Amino acid sequence: MFNTMVNLSNCDTEPIHIPGQVQSHGFLLVIDHQNIIRFHSDNAVTYLTDHTIRLLGQHISDVESYLLANEPADFIASIIALGRNKGFEHSNPYAVTVKGSSFNLIIAPSDEFYLLEFEPAISDLNIDIQRVIGRSVSEILADKNLQRLLDNAAQQVRNIIEYDRVMIYRFAEDGHGEVIAEARNEDLESWLGLHYPASDIPQQARELYKKNLTRIIANVHTTPSRISAAPGYDKKPLDLTNSGIRAVSPIHIQYLKNMGVASSFSISLMYKKDLWGLIACHNYTPRFIDYRSRDSSKLIGQILSSALEFRQDEENQQVKQLLKTAVDQLSNDLLRKPTIGEALTSDQINLLNVVDAAGAVLTYDKEVHTLGNVPQQHDLQNLINWIKTHVDGSFFHTSELSKHYPGAEKIASVASGIMVAVLSRELSEYIIWFKPEQTHTITWAGNPEKNIEVDEQGMTHISPRHSFASWSQEISGKSKDWxxxxxxxxxxxxxxxxxxxxxxxxxxxxxxxxxxxxxxxxxxxxxxxxxxxxxxxxxxxxxxxxxxxxxxxxxxxxxxxxxxxxxxxxxxxxxxxxxxxxxxxxAAFKGGRVETEPIISELIKDLLVAYNVPDMEVNVGNTPDIYGDPVMISQVFANLIGNAVKYSLPAEKPTVSIEGRENEGKVIYSVKDNGIGIDNQFLSNVFDLFNRMDNARNIEGSGVGLAIVKRIVDKHDGRIWVESELDKGSTFFVEFDAANSGEER
Missing domain, CATH: 1.10.287 (Helix Hairpins)
Structure with a gap:
């Protein structure tokens, strides 16, 4: 049959659903859809009145007379037909007599086969679970407090099944478990609050707990019975996912032995189709619970799961409503307020109310808004750079940033957990929420790192821990989960x-x-x-x-x-x-290369003649060509140079300087004079229509020239600004596209 060695490379994928064996307290027959026996556990023959009969390849009806007493012909074929119509989960089990003893026959599908499981109908329990379960459920649900609800559940389950220890075991997001409620014999040490590594119940085992809501291991000290296959059926392992007597992983058996546990029973606790945890029951002597009692116990798990789901949903709904109210308020502010930044950060209801975070950052429209506790500016920029290159999609969150971001340790105190909403990756626009580090101590049931052994060949193997003494571990670099x-x-x-x-x-x-x-x-x-x-x-x-x-x-x-x-x-x-x-x-814009040197030279000659100032000093530096409308550009220089000449006339030695410089596809011209200057309080209005300064009232002018210049510059998608000091002169700056840059448009 199928065999796999389990080591560190494959322990999380150990094929526990195809063990090739069953627990020895029951036996198994497997038939195909033609009712031909294709597999059986080797211990099945011990239950036949004629031990010489060959099982494999036989029709099930030919075996019934040797196996079952007091049953009509074709009994098994009839109940399989019934199960197909009603569902096997509704029709199981069937009470049968095998060699004078009461057995339960449980039928379950498996690929193209039917599993026929025979297990004793007599339980080691001293009570009728079905009779007492109603009262126990009432006791469990009596308290609305979640912790007391779990404590009650553990105690009531122990009262029913009489195991030495009953635990409520909850799984964390990373797969490790914690004992959060417990009922036990007084002579046993408490395991309440202990954590168990995910490898104790690996992922594939957790998946089976979702499909089989109860699981019995009757006696860890017995030897499982091997499954034999008919010729041609031994190439593919038999899937025992739906089997109640499926054999147990050798690792888990040894694990229980190391704990001193002789038998175990578990009931799955579900939350919205996910495995929330287990009611894990341990007994220190062998103990068997029959199918009907297990099925009744399953009801406890289902009712407790519903209660947990209700209370969790109730809590979630309160949180959801609180956060929804905050989002609704911000939605209104987003439409009502002029900017996104003001809407999300300026009021009492802001980004920090949307999630349970200690800090938040909004980077939008080239501005950075911060709220609460956030990383320093340099560290924040490094984080944003990492987000831009490493965060795919529109959303990202983690409660352990150190697993993803190399610089996380430096900012752990404020940002061990982050949530990122990407608004625009190209513009580096994000909302980032921060949760601080929550250092705490976890107490493990034994050192979770001490479950590795090296064999004679140097192979590393998962080995069940021998010591379950409390082992404490300090946890850092992790925040509260989102x-x-x-x-x-x-x-x-x-x-x-x-x-x-x-x-x-x-x-x-x-x-x-x-x-x-x-x-x-x-x-x-x-x-x-x-x-x-x-x-x-x-x-x-x-x-x-x-x-x-x-x-x-x-x-x-x-x-x-x-x-x-x-x-x-x-x-x-x-x-x-x-x-x-x-x-x-x-006017239509007619762009092209404009040679500025001849325009400036001609304007200077005309202005010196017009104002009759032959002694004025005019300095002309570089005159790089620009891209624009030639007529409009001439008007710009005519106004700027004309104003410089006109307003510098009162100076003792009138001087005008004109200089152009090119930088990164732009040309900036400056026109400087040493004239009357402009008072700082009027600088913001200098380009308004009909605006004239008080100190220029006696100088000819209409107040329209600079407004015309501003309009021309705007048509060229350029810029104009001024620097001035009263009685010392003014410098006007104007920026246009460079000739080569503009021609490429």
């Missing part, structure tokens, strides 16, 4: 953030459209008003010129008319500049 309700709340918040971002994006698009329409209407209005003002202004100027020709006009009247004419000229200049400002809003 529970499913926290994960759910964080996931929902992430969805609400994306919804809010989309809503804000739509609002911005609508606002931009309204602004564009208003901008167009304002341009049209400005153009129309400016154009319509020109006619009455021309009339005013014409009549003022006629009046000046009148020789009879007194000197005072002549002076008044001249002021009217000067005012009309000034207003005409302003109207022309407003028209130019409006025209820029409608």
């Amino acid at each position: 529970n499913p309700e926290e994960v759910l709340a964080a996931t929902r918040l992430r969805e609400e953030i994306f919804y809010a971002i989309n809503q804000k994006a739509n609002s911005i698009r609508e606002l931009n459209e309204k602004l564009r329409q208003a901008y167009d209407e304002l341009d049209t209005f400005s153009f129309t008003i400016s154009h319509d003002l020109k006619n009455p202004l021309s009339t005013i100027k014409s009549y003022s010129q006629i009046l000046l020709r009148n020789i009879e006009l007194e000197p005072k009247g002549k002076q008044i008319v001249e002021r009217i004419q000067a005012g009309a000229d000034k207003m005409n200049v302003m109207i022309n500049e407003v028209l130019e400002y409006s025209r820029l809003g409608r």
